[in-house]
Amino acid sequence: xxxxxxxxxxxxGTGCSSSHSEQIIExxxxxxxxxxxxxEVKVVKTGCFGLCALGPVVIVYPEGSFYSMVQTEDVAEIxxxxxxxxxxxxxxxxxxxxxxxxxxxxxxxxxxxxxxxxALRNCGVIDPENIDEYIAYDGYKALGKVLTEMxxxxxxxxxxxxxxxxxxxxxxPTGIKWAFAAAQxxxxxxxxxxxxxGDPGAFMDRSILEGDPHSLIEAMAxxxxxIGANQGYVYVRAEYPIAVHRLQVAINQAxxxxxxxxxxxxxxxxxxxxxxxxxxxxxxxxxxxxxxSIEGHRGEPRPRPPFPAVKGLWGVPTILNNVETYANIPVIxxxxxxxxxxxxxxxxxxxxxxxxxxxxxxxxxVEVPMGTxxxxxxxxxxxxxxxxxSFKAAQTGxxxxxxxxxxxxxxxxxxxxxxxxxxxxGSGGLIVMDEDTCMVDIAKxxxxxxxxxxxxxxxxxxxxxxxxxxxLERITSGKGTLEDIDQLEELCxxxxxxxxxxxxxxxxxxxLSTLKYFRDEYVEHVVDKKCRAGVCKALLSYKIxxxxxxxxxxxxxxCPVNAITGEIKNPYTIDQDKCIKCGVCMNNCKxxxxxxx
Amino acid sequence: MSAKNVPAFNGTKEQEAKLMEIIxxxxxxxxxxxxxxxEAQEVYGYLPIEVQTMIAEGLDVSLAEVYGxxxxxxxxxxxxxxxxxxxxxLGTACYVKGSGDILDKIKExxxxxxxxxxxxxxxxxxxxxxxxxxxxxxxxTVNDEVYGRLTVDDVDGILDKYMN
Numbered sequence: 001x002x003x004x005x006x007x008x009x010x011x012x013g014t015g016c017s018s019s020h021s022e023q024i025i026e027x028x029x030x031x032x033x034x035x036x037x038x039x040e041v042k043v044v045k046t047g048c049f050g051l052c053a054l055g056p057v058v059i060v061y062p063e064g065s066f067y068s069m070v071q072t073e074d075v076a077e078i079x080x081x082x083x084x085x086x087x088x089x090x091x092x093x094x095x096x097x098x099x100x101x102x103x104x105x106x107x108x109x110x111x112x113x114x115x116x117x118x119a120l121r122n123c124g125v126i127d128p129e130n131i132d133e134y135i136a137y138d139g140y141k142a143l144g145k146v147l148t149e150m151x152x153x154x155x156x157x158x159x160x161x162x163x164x165x166x167x168x169x170x171x172x173p174t175g176i177k178w179a180f181a182a183a184q185x186x187x188x189x190x191x192x193x194x195x196x197x198g199d200p201g202a203f204m205d206r207s208i209l210e211g212d213p214h215s216l217i218e219a220m221a222x223x224x225x226x227i228g229a230n231q232g233y234v235y236v237r238a239e240y241p242i243a244v245h246r247l248q249v250a251i252n253q254a255x256x257x258x259x260x261x262x263x264x265x266x267x268x269x270x271x272x273x274x275x276x277x278x279x280x281x282x283x284x285x286x287x288x289x290x291x292x293s294i295e296g297h298r299g300e301p302r303p304r305p306p307f308p309a310v311k312g313l314w315g316v317p318t319i320l321n322n323v324e325t326y327a328n329i330p331v332i333x334x335x336x337x338x339x340x341x342x343x344x345x346x347x348x349x350x351x352x353x354x355x356x357x358x359x360x361x362x363x364x365x366v367e368v369p370m371g372t373x374x375x376x377x378x379x380x381x382x383x384x385x386x387x388x389x390s391f392k393a394a395q396t397g398x399x400x401x402x403x404x405x406x407x408x409x410x411x412x413x414x415x416x417x418x419x420x421x422x423x424x425x426g427s428g429g430l431i432v433m434d435e436d437t438c439m440v441d442i443a444k445x446x447x448x449x450x451x452x453x454x455x456x457x458x459x460x461x462x463x464x465x466x467x468x469x470x471x472l473e474r475i476t477s478g479k480g481t482l483e484d485i486d487q488l489e490e491l492c493x494x495x496x497x498x499x500x501x502x503x504x505x506x507x508x509x510x511x512l513s514t515l516k517y518f519r520d521e522y523v524e525h526v527v528d529k530k531c532r533a534g535v536c537k538a539l540l541s542y543k544i545x546x547x548x549x550x551x552x553x554x555x556x557x558x559c560p561v562n563a564i565t566g567e568i569k570n571p572y573t574i575d576q577d578k579c580i581k582c583g584v585c586m587n588n589c590k591x592x593x594x595x596x597x
Numbered sequence: 598m599s600a601k602n603v604p605a606f607n608g609t610k611e612q613e614a615k616l617m618e619i620i621x622x623x624x625x626x627x628x629x630x631x632x633x634x635x636e637a638q639e640v641y642g643y644l645p646i647e648v649q650t651m652i653a654e655g656l657d658v659s660l661a662e663v664y665g666x667x668x669x670x671x672x673x674x675x676x677x678x679x680x681x682x683x684x685x686x687l688g689t690a691c692y693v694k695g696s697g698d699i700l701d702k703i704k705e706x707x708x709x710x711x712x713x714x715x716x717x718x719x720x721x722x723x724x725x726x727x728x729x730x731x732x733x734x735x736x737x738t739v740n741d742e743v744y745g746r747l748t749v750d751d752v753d754g755i756l757d758k759y760m761n
Contacts, residue, residue, distance in 0.1 A: 015732040020742035053733020200688035203729035238635065238672050239728060276628070277635055280671030280726070296628035297662075298669040314627065357690030357731040364732050395689065433691045445692055455669070 006041045006083055008032075008301035009059040011124060013048030013210050014053035015364075020072070021045075024056055024278070028074045031079040032328035039122035041083055043347045047211015049124035050365040051111060052270070054094060059326055064105050068094040070324065082091055111362050114381050116343060118351045119167075119204075119327040120367045123211030128246050131253040134214040140259050142333035143218045146225060147267040151534035155226040156182050162332045162340045163349035167426050168194055168285070168322030169400070169502065171348070171415035177319055180236075181227040185315040188228035191220050192313065192320040194290055195236035195243070198282040199398030200449065201429035207365055209236065209243035212327065213250035217260065217273060219329035224271040227319055231272055235290050238277040246277060282399075282453035286501045287320045289455065300457045324353055344370035356382050358431035359389065360568035371406040371412040374404060378432060385412035389434040393517070397426030398452075400506030401497060402513025422513040424506070436536035439518040444472040450503065461504030464495035468511060477538040489515055530597070540581050540596050546571040548593035555585035606647045615640050616648065619733035630666055631654060632672055642675045674757075679714045679721035681759045683712035685737045688727025695749075700724060702752045705738075720759070 010016075010025050028043045036515035049057050054068035060078070066087050067078065074092055081087045090098065096109045101322050108229070117123075126133040134140070134543075144156055158411040160175030181189060194215060208216065220232045229249045236244055251273050255261040262270045276294050283289045284299040291313045293299035312318025328350055332340050341349050348370035354377065356364050368377060374394055378384065385391055393403040402423035404411065411417050415425050447469040456462045472486045492508035492515075499505045515522060524530050531539040544555070544564075550572040554563040556572055562580045566572030574585070586594040617638045617733040623629035633652055638644055644667050653660040667673045685691075687699040700722075702708060707720050730736045733745025737755075744755055 015730050016630070018730045018733055018736070018745055052730070055732060137732060157661065197729075198726065200727035201690045201731055206729045226698060239726070277632070277637065278670075279631060281669060293631065295627050296630040296666070342752075355690075357734060358693040363690070363734070397605070398689070431693055437693060442693075445689070507673050517744060556695060 002278050004040055004042045008041060008043045008083075009046050009061065010043065011047070011049050011055060011057045011134045012045035012128075012242070012449055012509065013052070013123075013207060014240070014322055015048065015052035016057055017242065019055045021056040024058065024070055024075060026279050027075040028058075028079065028109065032075050033085065035079055035084055037079070037083055044127045045129075046125065047123040047128050048120075048207040048365060050115075050207075050367075051094075051362060052364040053362055054364075055519075059106075065089075065103070066094045066097050066106055084467070104402050106117035110383065111364075111366070111381055114311050114372065114376055115367050116351050116369050117367050118302065118331055118343070119208060119353055120211070120365065121331070122215065123207055123365075125166045126212070128211050128213055130215060131250065131251050131257060132210070138334055139214050139330075140218055143221050144265055145333055146222050152182060152228065153225050156224065158332065158337060159226070159329070160406075161337045163344075163347075164325065164332065164340075165326055165348065165415060166321060167324035167328070167352065167425075169424075171425055174180070174321060174325055177309060177321070178223065178226050180307065181229075181317045181319045184227075184310060186228060188231075189227055189314045190313045190316065190318040191223045191227065191229045192290070192294075192318060193220055193231040193232070193234040193326060194285060194287070194320055194322045195234050195239075195247075196239075196278040196283045196285050196290065197237060197323070197427060199400075199427045201395075201431050202355045202398060202427040204355055204365055204428055206237075206240050206243050206329050207353075208323050209240065210246055213243075214249045214254065215327050215330055216247070216323055217250055217254050219326035220273060221260065221264065221271045221328055222333070222338075223321070223326070225321060226245050229319075230270050231274075233274050233276050233313075235276045235278055235284070235294060238279060244275065244277065251275070255374070278424070281455070282449070283455045283503050286503055289501065290320065291318065291364065300455045300502075303500060321518050344412045345412065347416055350446045352413065352425065352428055354413075354428045354430040354528045356432070357435040358395075358432050359385055359437070360432040363388050363573050367571075368413070369447050370414045373412050375409045376408070376414065377430065383431065385432065385434050389436065391432065392437060393433045393439065395423075395431040395433065395442065395510075396429065397424040397506075397509070398429050399449045400424060400502070400509055401426045401429075402447065402509045403433070403442065403517060404513075404549065405517040407517075422509070422516055424509070435537070436533050438476075438531050438533035439514045440472065440476055440520050440531075441533075441535045442468065443511045443514045444476055447472055447507070450507040454504065454507075458498075458500035458504060460495045460498040461500065461507060464491060464499070465507050467491060467502070468495070468508065472511070475522060475525050476531070476536040482526055484524070485515070485519075485522050534596055537581055538586070541576055542574055542579060542583070542586060542594055544572050544574060545593050545595060548591050550591055550593070552590070554588050554590065558584050558588045560584065606645045608641060608647065612640050613651070616651060617655065617703040619653065624656060630658065630663065631670075634663075634667060638673060640661065643677045645675065665728060676712075677714065677718075678723075679719055681720050681739050682723065683720060683739050684725045684728075686726075686728050686730070686735065687724045688731065688734075690727070690731035691735040694734045696737075696747075698748055698749050699737065699752060700737055702749050703756070706756055720756075 056065040058070050089339040097104045156178045164174045165171040257290045284293045286301045289299040289301040308318045348523045351367050390413045395403050451465045563575045639751045653663045701707045711724045
């Protein structure tokens with residue numbers, strides 16, 4: 001590789017691309033050329049740095065200057081000042097990196113300090129479309145070691161010993177899954193990757209696909225060797241065009257280098273990889289449904305057993321792991337089991353990537369050791385809740401998970417602790433909610449999702465979730481009764497115990513966990529007909545505070561239904577029967593005299 | 598979801614030739630139907646019953662099978678989309694940050710529902726699942742252009758850009 005004195009790393013992940021990082025790269029290249037620096041400075045389009053809230057993000061090495069929210073107009077200044085004259089452009093630096101007169105390195109910033117990047121190790125570091133950069137960071141070294149020094153049995157044993165558990169949902173031990181498939185008689189077997197990341201609010205798999213696609217290819221080849229499969233498929237969401245493109249580029253490069261194909265590393269082992277595009281069905285994240293979809297049918301799940309390790313894709317032994325799980329595999333072989341198991345808790349080894357979103361200051365991707373508490377993630381890494389609001393709950397596990405209330409904020413995040421409090425790890429979406437979020441409305445939101453995504457094959461899910469949603473709609477529109485709450489709970493439990501697949505069995509979780517921790521809010525909706533967060537429109541009423549009202553008549557003149565009456569210079573009143581709760585009066589009042597409750 | 602004003606199918610000979618090429622490329626491989634549908638939708642923009650019939654005949658599967666798959670997956674559309682396809686993200690992060698209100702405002706301004714297309718064929722609205730730009734929540738896209746960190750007040754300005 002050519003040697004240059006400076007590298008400009010520009011994030012090309014979906015978050016930053018959406019805020020026009022492509023144009024920033026073009027502008028950097030133009031400005032660098034204009035200043036005659038093209039032989040000294042290299043611009044690299046990387047994967048995601050994680051701090052999506054600050055995008056577009058640019059890092060200049062060797063200084064490690066972290067520029068945030070860079071606009072195309074700023075590029076000329078960075079090139080002329082920083083790259084040409086060596087003067088860091090302070091006004092564009094991420095403010096957390098500036099401390100008095102010192103500029104801190106990224107690793108000292110709160111957002112990164114507590115993180116440990118294993119699965120995301122190369123994201124934001126290398127150019128994902130250049131296999132040489134991956135190889136320079138020890139890429140394909142683990143595959144070489146596995147193929148030339150280890151037997152398939154040793155590979156399976158190593159993964160077992162690492163304690164790695166599936167990062168996509170249930171947390172099943174990866175090594176045991178591999179052992180089942182390896183134990184099947186020789187013949188056609190398949191290795192699959194679930195890159196159909198469907199949980200709303202989770203985007204770590206996309207980040208790895210976009211930022212480090214070769215680590216996935218390497219891991220799948222290792223898995224193929226371990227179980228005796230020569231063919232793999234990556235089932236990836238069509239909604240992730242950048243990821244699909246980079247993965248295809250990476251597969252082509254790996255084939256060109258002989259790292260996929262026949263007789264890899266002269267070991268006699270052959271392995272090929274193909275992409276299959278998902279078509280927008282959440283249920284296809286369930287393993288048997290995913291396989292049915294690759295086979296070209298409606299993605300409906302089928303009963304287990306037989307498990308896919310025995311009878312999977314096209315009826316032959318198949319293993320399926322998700323992207324983040326695979327991203328951990330090369331590290332286990334490179335650094336050894338001991339180092340991997342030194343991170344995390346007793347039953348949850350290693351790290352987990354979370355997509356922080358919702359009402360939190362630092363939205364983005366974070367990777368922390370298992371066992372880190374929710375408080376550390378929300379307050380130390382996430383920077384707390386914006387606008388001085390207070391933390392109400394965090395939702396983990398997407399539509400299959402639950403809400404963790406403020407009283408349990410010191411819970412360590414690992415598979416078993418989360419299940420014990422009625423949530424689950426899921427794929428790692430972590431949505432923070434503040435006092436303005438209504439918990440009944442959130443439960444309704446997730447049920448709308450599952451009703452929409454239920455494939456319709458089994459009755460408990462197809463009909464049960466719809467009935468659950470109807471009860472929630474009654475409650476949020478002020479027509480619920482206390483019996484409704486009891487019925488809701490009972491129906492949740494029967495859907496949970498009788499649905500065919502994971503989607504149906506976990507669909508009631510958002511209701512059950514909010515009922516468990518926020519039952520008083522449900523009761524309030526039913527008995528007092530009130531929504532304390534002010535979200536459920538049917539339960540809101542706008543009122544004029546007589547003491548504050550100056551009688552200016554502005555609200556009355558703006559009310560579209562003439563529901564407000566009064567005399568000039570005297571307090572006005574709202575006729576609740578006429579009011580349509582549009583909120584125009586409140587937005588127009590200059591004295592803050594109108595409140596909604 | 599039903600759409601209003603579905604125009605009559607008017608595929609061209611060139612499109613049909615492309616479709617046959619796609620069918621022949623995949624014919625005989627396992628699980629060919631879904632890749633063929635993806636590529637066919639790129640050619641026609643949507644998958645009307647006429648296109649589904651050609652695919653069924655070409656791949657030698659029943660039309661019921663094709664229709665079953667098309668209607669199962671959200672990516673496949675039976676109706677044409679507008680010249681400007683507006684997609685509002687209703688993923689959890691965007692929802693918590695108020696994307697529902699943004700969707701309401703767009704529906705009100707254009708006078709159409711989710712899944713529908715304006716009578717002049719200019720705009721269509723979709724409510725999408727998480728597009729993974731949670732750091733910019735709430736987010737909407739118009740074709741490939743992404744608009745993030747939105748408030749309801751931004752909606753008019755965005756739509757105005759595409760009105761003429």
